[in-house]
Amino acid sequence: MTITLSSALVQLFKHLSEHGIKPILVGGFVRDTFTGHPTHDLDIELYGVTSIESLETLLRPFGKLNLVGKSFGVLKLSYGGYSIDFSPPRSESKSGFGHKGFEMEWFSELDFTTAARRRDFTINAIGYDPLTDTLLDPFNGCEDLKHQRLRCVDPETFIDDPLRVLRAVQFAARYELTCDHQLLDLCHNMIAKGALDELPKERIFEELKKLLLLSAHPSIGMKLLREMGGLSFFSPLEKLELTPQDTASHPEGSVWIHTLMTLDVMASMRQGENRADMALMLAALLHDIGKPDTTIDPDGMLNAPKHAEEGVEIAQKWLDRITEDKALISRVLPLIRYHGWPRKLYRAQANESEILRLSTLVNIHDLIILAEADFFGRDFNTPKPEHFEAGEWLYERANALGVLHHPPAPLVMGRDLIKLGLKPSVEFKSILEAAFEAQLNQEFFTHEEAIQWVVTNL
The missing domain is CATH 1.10.110 (Hydrophobic Seed Protein)
Structure with a gap:
């Protein structure tokens, strides 16, 4: 198999070859060429390197080097639109606790098969020699990709990490x-x-x-x-499988099955902005995490009252165990808390004040996306709906009110109170909160009306 390389890469590889170094493309770039997943991240093993310092000298004409991984024998280079990691072939042996507990040795003259043996899966142990246009596949990774198999390279070393x-x-x-x-x-x-x-x-x-x-x-x-x-x-994801749902609204079965279906629907709705997508995917994974502790069966009809409210605390503990990203967590939790509200407000044909108030609690745009994934992430006893009517209804109204992505800006600010002759005090906070509440209740719509409301209600 020939891998088409850019002229920039060809120039780089020729330069290395002229100085006695043989570059071998390894890992994801080769794998993703087979699977049709284009990538601009390259891992290149260099055979024949005499020292990291000499390699630095050879690579400097091609751009600024990142030396963060130098102590591990890795040099990083941004060049020709690619992010490239250069490293010598090496072997690894387990020497301590955890995934970093390894001792590494550099063997510049190591053969590719021996070097590739340290890799995790056969699909990641495929190499490509760009100088001879030769595919290197000592562990049959290409065949595994063809038959959609995931196999490890070496069972004895796989368990080390x-x-x-x-x-x-x-x-x-x-x-x-x-x-x-x-x-x-x-x-x-x-x-x-x-x-x-x-x-x-x-x-x-x-x-x-x-x-x-x-x-x-x-x-x-x-x-x-x-x-x-x-x-x-x-945990407690394992509880979802054991939690049944009412077959009238969830004929697909348990909360686990519904959650997996919702995840896949949400994946199809990703927008390509990683932080926003990650918040929505986590919300989809955890949106019903409160159901195992709240599901009841009165009169033979399964229900999970307040599962969204109860799920917030459970989700927070779950998220705290896997990330320190507080901003991400604070974005996920309101989505869990209010994921049922688009349908709730639609059924009640809620007024504008209720939509304005919801916008102060959660990003309505993201909430609609989650609610749509929740709605379509199930089986239906009737023909599957073509549209998520509740979401379309809420989108139209929130957009018209200007609160689709954020709450309304307060019409009354502290500086307005000062202009009215009031001196800053602890009472400012309560006055401003009361004014904003009146604004959400649509007791006024303009700044002038807001000031008059303050004067009248002081």
Whole structure:
């Protein structure tokens, strides 16, 4: 197989070759060429490097080098529209606790098969020699991609790195691969022995991000995680499978099934802005996390009253365990709390004041997206609706009111009170809050009317 390379890359590889260095493209760039997932991130192993310092000298004419990974033998270069990591071939051996507990040795003359043996999956152990146009595939990764299989390279070394369990989950989802039995057993045993407990939350979150942002069907990864016995590590997700739902509104079955369907619908609605998409994907994953603790069965009809309210605290604890991103968490929690409100307000044909008030509690635009994923993330006893009418209704009204993305700006500010002759005091806060409440109740609409309201109600 020939990989078409840009003239910039050809020039770079020729330069390295002229100085006795053989570049081999490895990892994601080669894999993604096969799968049709274009990427501008390149990992290049360099054979014949005598020292990192000499490599620096050779690469400097091509752009500014990032030396952050230099102590690990990695140099980073932005060049020709690509982000390139250069490293010598190496072997690894487990020497300590966690995914970083490795000793690495550089072997510039190491053969590719031996160097590739340290990699996690066969699909990541494919190399390409751009100088000879030769594909290097010692572990049959191309065949595994063809048959949509996920296999590990070396069962003995795979278990050394606990992060590989979560990498298996996100790779299976992103490339829609079936985990082979040996790999499944390895991951199951690793989880049972507490391997995931070795991982820092930052690394867990990075793999979760790849699962939720890069896969068309994140449910594939979540199902695999369950099959591995990993849901209990992300407790209380394991409770969702045991929580039934009323078949009239959820004929698909348990909360777990509904959650997976909602995740996949939400994945199809991603906008390409990572922070916004991540907030919505997490909200989809956790929107019904309160149902296991609130589901009741009065008179044979399943219901989960206040599950959204109860779910906020559960979701916060869950999110705190996997990320320190407080801004992201604060964006997710209101979506969980109010995910049922678009349909609730639509059924009640709520007035404008209620929509204005909702805009002060949650981003209505994001809320509509989540509510739509929730609505379509299920089976239907009747023909599937073509539109999410509640969302369309709320979108139109919130947009007309100018509060689709943010709440209305207060018409009365502190400076207005000062102009009225009031001196700043602790009473300012209560006066401004009362004025804003009146504004939400549509007791006035302009700044002049707002000032008159203050004068009248002081």
